[in-house]
Amino acid sequence: MLDNIRVDELLTATYETFYMTIISLIGTLLFGILLGLLLFLTNKGGIWENKIINMCTAAVVNVFRSIPFIILILLLFPFTNFLIGTIRGPSAALPALIIGTAPFYARLVEIAFKEVDKGVIEAAKSIGAKTRTIIFKVLLPESMPALISGLTVTAIALIGYTAMAGIIGAGGLGDYAYFYGFQRRDFDLVFICTIIILIIVFIIQFIGDFITTKLDKR
Numbered sequence: 001m002l003d004n005i006r007v008d009e010l011l012t013a014t015y016e017t018f019y020m021t022i023i024s025l026i027g028t029l030l031f032g033i034l035l036g037l038l039l040f041l042t043n044k045g046g047i048w049e050n051k052i053i054n055m056c057t058a059a060v061v062n063v064f065r066s067i068p069f070i071i072l073i074l075l076l077f078p079f080t081n082f083l084i085g086t087i088r089g090p091s092a093a094l095p096a097l098i099i100g101t102a103p104f105y106a107r108l109v110e111i112a113f114k115e116v117d118k119g120v121i122e123a124a125k126s127i128g129a130k131t132r133t134i135i136f137k138v139l140l141p142e143s144m145p146a147l148i149s150g151l152t153v154t155a156i157a158l159i160g161y162t163a164m165a166g167i168i169g170a171g172g173l174g175d176y177a178y179f180y181g182f183q184r185r186d187f188d189l190v191f192i193c194t195i196i197i198l199i200i201v202f203i204i205q206f207i208g209d210f211i212t213t214k215l216d217k218r
Contacts, residue, residue: 016173159201163197
């Protein structure tokens with residue numbers, strides 16, 4: 001048991017998983033909030049109410065949210081190769097990870113904004129607050145617990161996506177478990193990789209819950 005495990009390779013795979021998760025989570029946070037804001041502000045009754053822009057944004061979000069991740073990676077090969085210069089390795093997985101999860105998080109962002117008391121928004125508008133002020137002084141602070149909670153859920157989904165990306169050579173624990181464990185029938189290695197992924201998930205969930213609880217003023 002555990003005879004086939006090489007600590008240096010395992011540490012490298014763990015680092016690659018963290019690298020893909022953290023970088024793609026930052027990209028998902030930025031693009032997800034932008035898309036969520038656009039959906040919320042252009043919706044019926046929104047500050048920038050615009051049916052056409054809202055429908056187009058919603059269509060983009062729904063399309064990319066619906067494509068299975070493993071297929072999305074394959075579809076993005078030309079774009080990834082153009083952007084990164086390669087289709088293998090942790091960095092090559094980032095475009096697909098961000099494009100695959102940002103629309104998912106955007107919907108959570110939109111829901112979080114919709115839960116903000118409309119009276120607070122109307123009060124800000126009545127005193128002449130600009131849209132930028134409403135976004136940064138009202139929407140984001142009031143919805144922060146829900147945004148962090150949604151980001152936690154998204155981060156855990158990203159862990160699963162990095163494991164899938166590993167099957168096509170993106171690196172990380174998924175890559176290590178599949179190519180060096182499953183294909184060589186070294187199931188002790190697959191077991192250890194699974195345990196490490198579970199530990200990472202539990203850590204992310206704990207941190208997310210802790211921050212959400214601290215920010216929730218209710």
